[in-house]
Amino acid sequence: MADTLRTADLLSIGQVAARGGIAASALRFYESQGLLHDYRTDRGQRRYLRDTLRRVAFIKAAQQVGLSLDEIRQTLEVLPVDRNATEAEWQQLAERWRPLLDERIQVLQRLRDDRGQCIGCGCLTLADCQRQNPNDIAYEIGHSAQYLLGHTRADAVAAAAKAHAKHSR
DSSP, rough: GGSOOOOGEEEEEEEEEEHOOOOOOHHHHHHTTTOOEEEEEETTTEEEEHHHHHHHHHHHHHHHHHHOOHHHHHHTTOOOOOSSHHHHHHHHHHHHHHHHHHHHHHHHHHHHOOOOOOSSSOOOOHHHHHHSSGGGGGGGGGOOOOTTTOOOOOHHHHHHHHHHHHHOO
């Protein structure tokens, strides 16, 4: 593919870094993580398709909303690596990204609206935590703030009952 591209069609790592507002070392890191792809000149210099600027902007935006590099990589998998993506391919990516964003928005809204309520983290320091998460039953669902992650007290009670039944055998 690189043989069919003219050098003028590609951007250097410095150009992508400057235009993308990102350090060259970050570009190399994203490359090592499979988020970006480069071409090499005969002298081994990195060159990028112009579409890389859009990918960098997408990666930065995804990181700002808290998506992991693995989630970003999985989302970018719908895009071709050997040419600039089409509008339809970017639309497909946006549709794939939507559920991840919707989930993050819900978690952020629960965090915003928490107002000091029990979040199912296991601290049991607030009186409300003693009512909502007695004996740390939310732990049976998993680690972290289970109620902020969308689980309910009913989920915790069911998980605790299942764990109790399993241990009773």
